[in-house]
Amino acid sequence: MLRRNFVKTVSAVAVTAALGLGSFNALAAETIKVGILHSLSGTMAISETALKETVLMAIAEINSKGGVLGKQLEPVVVDPASNWPLFAEKARQLLSQDKVAVTFGCWTSVSRKSVLPVFKELNGLLFYPVQYEGEELEYNVFYTGAAPNQQAIPAVEYLMSKDGGSAKRFVLLGTDYVYPRTTNKILRAFLKSKGVADADIMEEYTPFGHSDY
Numbered sequence: 008m009l010r011r012n013f014v015k016t017v018s019a020v021a022v023t024a025a026l027g028l029g030s031f032n033a034l035a036a037e038t039i040k041v042g043i044l045h046s047l048s049g050t051m052a053i054s055e056t057a058l059k060e061t062v063l064m065a066i067a068e069i070n071s072k073g074g075v076l077g078k079q080l081e082p083v084v085v086d087p088a089s090n091w092p093l094f095a096e097k098a099r100q101l102l103s104q105d106k107v108a109v110t111f112g113c114w115t116s117v118s119r120k121s122v123l124p125v126f127k128e129l130n131g132l133l134f135y136p137v138q139y140e141g142e143e144l145e146y147n148v149f150y151t152g153a154a155p156n157q158q159a160i161p162a163v164e165y166l167m168s169k170d171g172g173s174a175k176r177f178v179l180l181g182t183d184y185v186y187p188r189t190t191n192k193i194l195r196a197f198l199k200s201k202g203v204a205d206a207d208i209m210e211e212y213t214p215f216g217h218s219d220y
Contacts, residue, residue, distance in 0.1 A: 038081035039074075041066060042101035044112025044122070044133075049089025050215045055114045058136055059084060062111045083107055089215075091121045098122040102129040109134065116140055116185040123148065140189035155193045163194060167201065176207040183212035 043062050045055035066080045074080060083105045087094040094113065101107045102125065109132045113119040119135055126133050126147040138152035165171040179194055181187020191210055198208055213220075 036078075036106075038079050040081045040083050040105060040107040042098075042105065042107035042110035042112065043082055043084045044087060044094065044097055044101065044110050045114065046089040046118075047084075047086040051089040051114055051118075058111070058114070087118070091115075091117050094118045094121045095125050098125040098131070098133075099129070102126070102131045108132075111136060116189075119148070120185065140186045141193070142189060155190045159190055159194055160197055163197065175203070177203065177209070179208065179210045181212055182217070183214055187212065 041062070043059050045059040046052050047056055047059065063082055063084075066082050069075065070079045083101060085097040085101060087097045098110065098112075101110055110126075111134045113122060113133070113135055114137055116139055119133075119139070120143075122133065123145060125131070127145065130147065132147060132149070134149045134151060136151055138158055139150055139154060141154040141156070143150075163177070166174040166177075177194075177198060179187075179191040181191060195208055195210070199205070
């Protein structure tokens with residue numbers, strides 16, 4: 008079901024682009040170009056490479072069935088290499104040089120925030136494929152994943168329930184960047200609203216690449 012829905016999403020976005028809502032160049036071109044902006048090297052490659060392969064699989068399936076509006080989808084893959092400023096450079100390349108109609112990309116919130124000014128400036132369209140911390144809403148981004156009120160808070164509610172073990176003390180652990188800090192801020196406020204004392208909430212952050220826990 009998830010795979011079928013993803014294929015439908017890519018196809019629908021390509022139709023939007025071909026109609027000129029994502030890119031005025033898409034209708035006249037021989038193919039509809041789809042940008043893939045995921046780290047294929049560096050710290051995030053272990054997570055983002057799978058997303059790149061998923062988009063390529065969806066594009067291949069759509070093309071095998073005739074493409075979109077009679078046009079084949081053409082993937083344009085770049086590697087921002089887990090480097091946040093490089094994400095912005097690669098986003099600009101996809102939009103300005105490669106003329107993609109839409110981009111699927113980013114994993115971390117810091118990479119998304121890095122490319123956001125570029126997509127706003129050039130009126131590009133970004134599909135962000137994973138959960139995010141909320142507190143952001145932009146015309147040029149489709150946020151497809153769950154926010155803390157849909158994911159993290161229900162998990163904590165379960166842990167506090169009898170079935171979840173009636174947890175009374177919590178450790179909020181995360182990598183030191185936007186998503187964990189914002190999510191943990193929301194979780195801390197939620198826990199305090201449920202009567203959990205500050206002394207029973209431990210909050211720790213580690214740098215990217217850290218593994219010695």
